[in-house]
Amino acid sequence: MDTTTTVSRASARMMPPEELAMQSLTKQIFKSRLFRGYYLGRCFVEQIGDYRDVIALQRSERELEKLLLTSAGQLQMFYQRFVPNMWVGISNGSMRNYKHTQHPGQLDTCIWAELNDLAFGEYWFSIRTLRFRDQEVLLKLKTVRAVEPELMATPRRSISMNRTTASNAITVAGDSLTTKSDVTDQPPALGLADFLDVLRQWGEGIKQTTYDFMANDVNKNNIMGTIRFLGLLLFSMGGGAIAALRFLGIFAVRFLFELSRLTHTLTPILFQILEFLNKIVGAFFILLTMIWKDIMNRGQPPAPKQPLEGSSRFKSITYERSDRRRWQ
Structure with a gap:
């Protein structure tokens, strides 16, 4: 099938x-x-x-x-x-x-x-x-x-294996017998063939999983359901994007309106604060200037008074009181 x-x-x-x-x-x-x-x-x-x-x-x-x-x-x-x-x-x-x-x-x-x-x-x-x-x-x-x-072991061999701890393998080559002692089980060495076998098994597992998915899950109902879900998802994302843009627009307009009202209200207050700070700073510098001038003037002697220019050219005029009788 x-x-x-x-x-x-x-x-x-x-x-x-x-x-x-x-x-x-x-x-x-x-x-x-x-x-x-x-x-x-x-x-x-x-x-x-x-x-x-x-x-x-x-x-x-x-x-x-x-x-x-x-x-x-x-x-x-x-x-x-x-x-x-x-x-x-x-x-x-x-x-x-x-x-x-x-x-x-x-x-x-x-x-x-x-x-x-x-x-x-x-x-x-x-x-x-x-x-x-x-x-x-x-x-x-x-x-x-x-x-x-x-392989079924003979009773004699099983008894000897139970009694001894080291196994001896007897090999016959022609008419001579050689005995090998101290034979231990060693794990088989892994080579390139084993690695390739593991890769082949992985590939078969992936292939079988893909085949099972295509055979059991890919059908008309699942495809139509996936298309319907994607359509609803796109429609929902579009509606959400439009609602988000509308919300951001309304928020931006109201924020700018409230910001303009705040600026209009705070502008006179800021000007008064700046003027107040300007007066404080100006008064502070004037005070420093007066203190510095006073310090500089204390260390110098007072300057002599200079006569007014042009006073030596004119002589003083004296008026004598005449006797009234002289006129009589």
């Missing part, structure tokens, strides 16, 4: 907010979960009309089994209102046309997923994400590596 079909089916039904929240929470629970399982084969699912690969959990995955069964029950109960025939790719035991065979190393819980061609056997799997399709909840798995079978 390609991406276009998935997106068209996902966009055919309007998802409520609680469904989106439930899908996001379920993805966060199972994302990047590592587990061991047995690939049992491919089986046809009548409910979706397609084939799915069946992976049985290894017996040590008890915690993951409980989590899978709990989530499967919750998803079935949730989708009874929206999609009554929703298929969740998690089963416990046999079902319809599939008969689960009990194995000592397996659990009854199985995961139904889409995988590439694999050989039967045990593998390490990683849960990438969950796909919520029109009538199916699918776990997207990634095959990490195959599990190598463990």
Whole structure:
């Protein structure tokens, strides 16, 4: 099933907010979960009309089994209102046309997923994400590596390994035997190949995340909602800018009006204050001048009085009192 079909089916039904929240929470629970399982084969699912690969959990995955069964029950109960025939790719035991065979190393819980061609056997799997399709909840798995079978040690060798602390490896080359002692486990050296492998895994993770985003989140409803949100955001920003300009204009006009009134009122007061300060400063300088003049005049003798100019040219005129009798 390609991406276009998935997106068209996902966009055919309007998802409520609680469904989106439930899908996001379920993805966060199972994302990047590592587990061991047995690939049992491919089986046809009548409910979706397609084939799915069946992976049985290894017996040590008890915690993951409980989590899978709990989530499967919750998803079935949730989708009874929206999609009554929703298929969740998690089963416990046999079902319809599939008969689960009990194995000592397996659990009854199985995961139904889409995988590439694999050989039967045990593998390490990683849960990438969950796909919520029109009538199916699918776990997207990634095959990490195959599990190598463990070699069974003989009783004699196990007894000797328990008794001794240092392991001796005996190698046979032709007819001669050489013994190597003091063999210690050393961590493998990291090289360029390991660094390139890490980069490749990062690239695959980014690619898968982008693919999941394009497949699950990029649809007609989300695009229209984004366009509507951007339109409302631009309209709100424009209205807010116009209201802010109007407020600033009114504030500037009123501020200038009140400033002119304040200036008109304070101008006479400022002039009177300046005149008062001018008189104080002028009187202070006049006082200093008078004090300085008085000090300078005290140290000098008084100047002699000079006769008036031109007084020596004229002689004093005296009038004598004549006797009255002389006139008689």
